[in-house]
Amino acid sequence: MRQESSGxxxxxxxxxxxxxxxxxxxxxxxxxxxxxxxxxxxxAGKSTLFSLLTRLFVPDAGSVRIGGIxxxxxxxxALAKMGVVxxxxxxxLDLSVQQNMLYYAALHGVGKREAKPRIGAVxxxxxxxxxxxxxxxxxxxxxxRRMEIARALLHEPSLLLLDEPTVGLxxxxxRTITDHVHQLAAEERLTVLWATHLADEVNDxxxxxxxxxxxxxxxxxxxxxxxxxxxxxxxxxxxxxKVA
Amino acid sequence: MNRALISLVAIVQREAxxxxxxxxxxxxxxxxxxxxLVVFAAGFRAALGLSIEPxxxxxxxxxxxxxxxxxxMVQLFNGMQSSLSLVYDREMGSMRLLLTSPxxxxxxxxxxxxxxxxxxxxxxxxxxxxAGLFGISFSWSGYVAVLPALVISGLMLxxxxxxxxxxxxxxxxxxxxxNFVIFPMFFxxxxxxxxxxxxxxxxxxxDICAYNPFTHAVELIRFALHGxxxxxxxxxxxxxxxxxxxxxxxxxxxxxxxIRRRAG
Numbered sequence: 001m002r003q004e005s006s007g008x009x010x011x012x013x014x015x016x017x018x019x020x021x022x023x024x025x026x027x028x029x030x031x032x033x034x035x036x037x038x039x040x041x042x043x044a045g046k047s048t049l050f051s052l053l054t055r056l057f058v059p060d061a062g063s064v065r066i067g068g069i070x071x072x073x074x075x076x077x078a079l080a081k082m083g084v085v086x087x088x089x090x091x092x093l094d095l096s097v098q099q100n101m102l103y104y105a106a107l108h109g110v111g112k113r114e115a116k117p118r119i120g121a122v123x124x125x126x127x128x129x130x131x132x133x134x135x136x137x138x139x140x141x142x143x144x145r146r147m148e149i150a151r152a153l154l155h156e157p158s159l160l161l162l163d164e165p166t167v168g169l170x171x172x173x174x175r176t177i178t179d180h181v182h183q184l185a186a187e188e189r190l191t192v193l194w195a196t197h198l199a200d201e202v203n204d205x206x207x208x209x210x211x212x213x214x215x216x217x218x219x220x221x222x223x224x225x226x227x228x229x230x231x232x233x234x235x236x237x238x239x240x241x242k243v244a
Numbered sequence: 245m246n247r248a249l250i251s252l253v254a255i256v257q258r259e260a261x262x263x264x265x266x267x268x269x270x271x272x273x274x275x276x277x278x279x280x281l282v283v284f285a286a287g288f289r290a291a292l293g294l295s296i297e298p299x300x301x302x303x304x305x306x307x308x309x310x311x312x313x314x315x316x317m318v319q320l321f322n323g324m325q326s327s328l329s330l331v332y333d334r335e336m337g338s339m340r341l342l343l344t345s346p347x348x349x350x351x352x353x354x355x356x357x358x359x360x361x362x363x364x365x366x367x368x369x370x371x372x373x374x375a376g377l378f379g380i381s382f383s384w385s386g387y388v389a390v391l392p393a394l395v396i397s398g399l400m401l402x403x404x405x406x407x408x409x410x411x412x413x414x415x416x417x418x419x420x421x422x423n424f425v426i427f428p429m430f431f432x433x434x435x436x437x438x439x440x441x442x443x444x445x446x447x448x449x450x451d452i453c454a455y456n457p458f459t460h461a462v463e464l465i466r467f468a469l470h471g472x473x474x475x476x477x478x479x480x481x482x483x484x485x486x487x488x489x490x491x492x493x494x495x496x497x498x499x500x501x502x503i504r505r506r507a508g
Contacts, residue, residue, distance in 0.1 A: 054344045058498045080346035090341045092258065094265045106254030107345040107352075109247025 006068060007032040007191025008053075008159055013062035015048055022048040024214045026062070030207065032158065033189035035182055037202040037222070040211035041239050046195040047087065049211070050163045053193075054084050067158045067191075080108065083152030087163040089144055093137040097128070100136060101151050108155040115154065122150040126180060142173035149181065159191045160184070166201065174201065182206075199231040212239045251347050252355045259326075259359035273321065273367045277314035278374055285310050288436075297438060299470040307380050312466035313435025314375075315368045316458060319394065319401045320429060322364035324421050327405030330356070343496070350493045357406060357489070361398030368394055386469045393468035393478075397461035400481050403488035404457075410495025433459040434466075457484035 006029060013026040023045045030036050040046050052059045055075050064071040064078075071078040091100055098119060105115035123129045126146045136144060145165055152160060162181065166174040178194075178201050185192045194201070202208055202222050210218040210225070217238045218225050226234045263269065289306035296303060333339040342352050372387065382390075408425065430436075432449065433456050443450040453459050460480035467474035 054340070055498055056340060056343060076346045076348070078346075079344055082344070084340075084344055086340055090338045092262065092338065095258070095261060099261070103254050103258050104341065106250045107342065107347065109250055109347060111250045 006030070006065065007034060008067075008193060009065040010049075010053075011063055013049070013052060013064065014060045015052055015057065016060060022214055023052070023059075026211070026214070026216055028209050028216060028219055030191050030193065032067070032191050033185060034207050035185040035192045035203075036194065036207040036209060038193055038195040038209050038211060039197065039199065039202060039235060040195070041197055044197075044211045044239070045214040046197075046211060047163060048214075050084075050086075050161060050195060053161060054082070055079060080155065081158045083155065083157035083160045085145070085148045085152050085160070085162040085165050087165075087167060089148065091136045091144060091148065094135060096133055096135055097123070097139070097147055098132045100147070101132075101154060104151045105154050110155060118154055118156075119150075122153045123147075125153075125184075126150045141169050142177065145169065145173075145177055146180070149177070153184075153190075157190075159193070161193050161195075163195045164197065165194070166196070166198070174198075199235050202231060210235065210238050247347060248351055251345070251352065252358065255342075255352070255355040256359040256362055259356075259363060263363050269325070270367070270370075273318055274370055274374060276321065277318055277371050280314055280317070281307060281310065281375060281380070282378065297440070299467045299472040299474075307378075309438075310436060311372075311375055311380055312469055313430075313433070313462050315371065315390075315394070315465050315469075316397065316401075316433075316435055316462040317430055318367050318371055319361075319364040319398045319461070320426060320458060322360060322367060323398070323401035323403075323405040324408070324426055325405075326356070326360035326363075326402060327409040328421070330406065330409035343498075349496060353406060353493060353496060354489070357399055357402045360402040360405070361395060364398045364402070365391070365394045382469050383471060385471045389471055389473075390465060390468040393464045396478065396481050396485065397464055400457060400461060400485040400488065403485055403492060406492040407488045407495060410492045429456060429458040432456050433462055435459075435462050457481060460484075 008030040010029070011027045013023055014021075015023045026045070026049060028036075038046055038049070051057050053064055053071075055071055055078075058072065066078040067081045069078040069081065092103070095103070101119045101123075102112060102115055105111075105118070110118070119132065120129065123132055126149060128143065128146055128150055131139065131143060131147070136147070139147065149160075149162070149165070160181070165181075166177055169177070181192055181194065182203065184190050196202070204221075204223040206222045208218065208220065208222040208225055209216055218234075222231060225231075285307045330339065333342070342356070343349060345352060372382075375381070404425075408421070432452050434442075434453060435458070439450055439453055439459075442453050457480060460477040463474050464477040464481055467477065
């Protein structure tokens, strides 16, 4: 079910909290199988965008289509195509990895019998197979994150959303996780939207969308956007220009 | 098994696993009503004369009178505690997991409610067992008949908790819920004293008690424990449940409810 030309399409998305405009007209389109980094400083509107994409709130204006399905018109089917890794961990620390995964599978309507082999497979893919029986509390931060990514793949989504998934992790763990997800996008034709405020998590061949102050300030391949400069320099310029 | 049922089983199982993990909570849920029963009722029985009124056919001791109210209290606390755990879930993110499930949101919230109710019923039966050890027992048919009453009263009190969790911004402070929800609901009800006794003090208080849905939950439980059916109480409890549930589903609606105002 991953043949759609468009993995994620966002158009004219606006949202405000009271009088504060958090997003003022966001548009971008990801083709299926693309790895896209959504780069923006803290407070740029990344988390609001994620809340709208996952239907925690409904936008004031604009639309979201996931694999061609309109989120507002058909939330059930659209959400079923989406795997999400939230910025905050969403794990039951006192349950085992397997129990956490089974719970998630059930929330997506996948019963135990069907879920167990899938859990084995996704954990294997993320190098976590040995940890299925461990309590989540005993896992380190990197393993917990990997487990959450594995979990988000359980219902075989076509779009994977990750909201600053590497926050609080050391450099090496961050690298492993970013590599894993790049690999997933390439091998599984999974559309990935990876929100971050860390420029070093973006590869040159990645699609890059830079968001600042609720609007998109750059959109293209990372290497094209940065040109001869480092991404960090370009990012600083793009986001400083808006602030000034 | 269809998808709705799969999610129901999983949500109930998760709550049960978490509850078993929190032994302190179970103990507190039992100690609280036992203190009321053993200490408070013993001291209070001399001060309060009870007359014969339905469902009682004879004079009863104060301890017998207060047991249904304490069953209600167990469920009231449990309902509020699950509302706190919902706020906790929201802050810890697991609420997001629930809300981004492709299944209909009202169904998921209802599953949460059922899970909380199941736990409150286990607590009530454990309390009734302990009360039995202290000599306050009911007929077997009463123990059976009280089950459906506990289901509906548990759902009603749970939905009140759900409503609170959807409307109140932060519930970290349990004292606030104690002061503004649990205490008024509990004391302005027939849990500790019958309506006519309240009327002696003030007709206004009596009227408040008569409208308090918790009063009707307690009366439903009281009648059921004595093998009788109180249709009026059932109607009130069902009505309150429907209102609380509808309001909380609205509260959790991404387009309309209070959830919209929160960034997190």
